[in-house]
Amino acid sequence: xxxxxxxxxxxxxxxxxxxxxxxxxxxxxxxxxxxxxxxxxxxxxxxxxxxxxxxxxxxxxxxxxxxxxxxxxxxxxxxxxxxxxxxxxxxxxxxxxxxxxxxxxxxxxxxxxxxxxxxxxxxxxxxxxxxxxxxxxxxxxxxxxxxxxxxxxxxxxxxxxxxxxxxxxxxxxxxxxxxxxxxxxxxxxxxxxxxxxxxxxxxxxxxxxxxxxxxxxxxxxxxxxxxxxxxxxxxxxxxxxxxxxxxx
Amino acid sequence: xxxxxxxxxxxxxxxxxxxxxxxxxxxxxxxxxxxxxxxxxxxxxxxxxxxxxxxxxxxxxxxxxxxxxxxxxxxxxxxxxxxxxxxxxxxxxxxxxxxxxxxxxxxxxxxxxxxxxxxxxxxxxxxxxxxxxxxxxxxxxxxxxxxxxxxxxxxxxxxxxxxxxxxxxxxxxxxxxxxxxxxxxxxxxxxxxxxxxxxxxxxxxxxxxxxxxxxxxxxxxxxxxxxxx
Numbered sequence: 001x002x003x004x005x006x007x008x009x010x011x012x013x014x015x016x017x018x019x020x021x022x023x024x025x026x027x028x029x030x031x032x033x034x035x036x037x038x039x040x041x042x043x044x045x046x047x048x049x050x051x052x053x054x055x056x057x058x059x060x061x062x063x064x065x066x067x068x069x070x071x072x073x074x075x076x077x078x079x080x081x082x083x084x085x086x087x088x089x090x091x092x093x094x095x096x097x098x099x100x101x102x103x104x105x106x107x108x109x110x111x112x113x114x115x116x117x118x119x120x121x122x123x124x125x126x127x128x129x130x131x132x133x134x135x136x137x138x139x140x141x142x143x144x145x146x147x148x149x150x151x152x153x154x155x156x157x158x159x160x161x162x163x164x165x166x167x168x169x170x171x172x173x174x175x176x177x178x179x180x181x182x183x184x185x186x187x188x189x190x191x192x193x194x195x196x197x198x199x200x201x202x203x204x205x206x207x208x209x210x211x212x213x214x215x216x217x218x219x220x221x222x223x224x225x226x227x228x229x230x231x232x233x234x235x236x237x238x239x240x241x242x243x244x245x246x247x248x
Numbered sequence: 249x250x251x252x253x254x255x256x257x258x259x260x261x262x263x264x265x266x267x268x269x270x271x272x273x274x275x276x277x278x279x280x281x282x283x284x285x286x287x288x289x290x291x292x293x294x295x296x297x298x299x300x301x302x303x304x305x306x307x308x309x310x311x312x313x314x315x316x317x318x319x320x321x322x323x324x325x326x327x328x329x330x331x332x333x334x335x336x337x338x339x340x341x342x343x344x345x346x347x348x349x350x351x352x353x354x355x356x357x358x359x360x361x362x363x364x365x366x367x368x369x370x371x372x373x374x375x376x377x378x379x380x381x382x383x384x385x386x387x388x389x390x391x392x393x394x395x396x397x398x399x400x401x402x403x404x405x406x407x408x409x410x411x412x413x414x415x416x417x418x419x420x421x422x423x424x425x426x427x428x429x430x431x432x433x434x435x436x437x438x439x440x441x442x443x444x445x446x447x448x449x450x451x452x453x454x455x456x457x458x459x460x461x462x463x464x465x466x467x468x469x470x471x472x473x474x475x476x477x
Contacts, residue, residue: 056355063366
């Protein structure tokens with residue numbers, strides 16, 4: 001298990017945990033992020049049922065989890081939020097920000113509608129401890145209702161499944177090393193999971209409007225500094241929606 | 249026993265309960281054509297009674313009872329199927345809650361109390377919610393199984409009633425002269441249907457016993473794990 005502060009200054013922090021060696025090998029590894037501002041917390045894509053105990057045990061060292069007031073769900077997948085009912089059992093007042101189109105789907109995870117705060121298609125903002133975070137639309141990348149999240153204070157951009165990679169267990173670094181080599185572990189994921197070139201181009205333009213120092217995906221390593229633009233350029237040149245070629 | 253083995257064992261027991269619910273439901277489905285045949289038989293009996301004129305008066309009364317018998321079997325099927333659906337949902341909820349309970353045990357094993365900023369009480373609330381759910385669902389399940397038993401018990405009485413009606417129809421047939429042939433045909437068909445109902449009823453009661461035993465075993469295992477800690 002790797003845990004690091006991506007940012008930690010004047011009552012504002014980003015903490016990431018990932019590379020859980022103890023997970024069952026058939027379960028895909030995920031990164032979980034905790035944002036804290038003025039003692040209040042927001043969890044980003046807290047993971048599946050399988051990772052709840054590891055995530056809760058780890059983040060309980062960094063914050064009193066009773067101060068986590070909300071969860072941001074970039075989209076509806078089980079590796080993203082199937083642990084929701086467990087988080088809500090411990091904190092019945094927890095707010096869950098979720099793409100509007102998935103509201104009636106994620107209730108299948110045992111979440112009550114009172115906890116849900118639907119995010120409209122055009123995005124918006126989420127406030128934690130008085131600090132605003134931008135919710136940036138990323139629809140059809142890969143989910144039809146999908147969002148990224150940008151923190152202007154830290155210049156960290158949480159990209160959800162975009163920028164994700166399927167890494168071997170040997171890859172223990174939290175950050176991307178050799179970018180050229182790294183693309184090998186991203187290519188299939190992006191070509192197969194991302195369906196729309198148009199959506200891709202639009203999202204890249206949205207990211208480029210912002211000053212981004214780190215681009216943090218839900219799976220794989222984090223892009224830092226120049227690697228952020230390298231990733232955007234690589235993604236821009238990639239033809240996605242590969243499964244269409246295998247259908248007659 | 250390790251938590252993973254316990255979890256798997258609980259999963260297997262839930263599968264057993266689910267399979268038994270499906271078997272019971274399948275057996276109940278077999279009663280549907282039987283109930284329809286009883287309604288058809290009662291229509292035939294009404295026609296036979298009408299053709300017999302005044303000689304069919306007593307038999308006409310019996311035809312109403314045959315129709316009522318068919319109605320009662322139909323109601324019994326639909327009520328029982330509703331409860332079986334409830335049992336499947338409750339068993340499924342229990343399996344899920346139990347899985348959450350195991351997750352909390354795993355979490356408590358992982359907590360580093362010295363390094364924690366979060367009070368263990370925070371997680372105890374979640375675990376308590378799960379334990380309460382398990383207790384509630386177990387109580388509901390016991391009640392549903394009791395209801396199933398209550399719903400299936402009258403089938404044996406319906407069989408007796410059907411047998412009695414068949415005998416009465418035969419008696420009417422013997423004293424109805426030339427119309428007795430069609431009355432006897434109704435009586436024979438009724439005996440046949442009631443015989444099938446009796447066989448099905450015995451099979452269902454046996455399945456219900458198996459289901460109750462499996463649920464009892466699942467609940468006992470849950471209690472053993474929860475109270476052993």
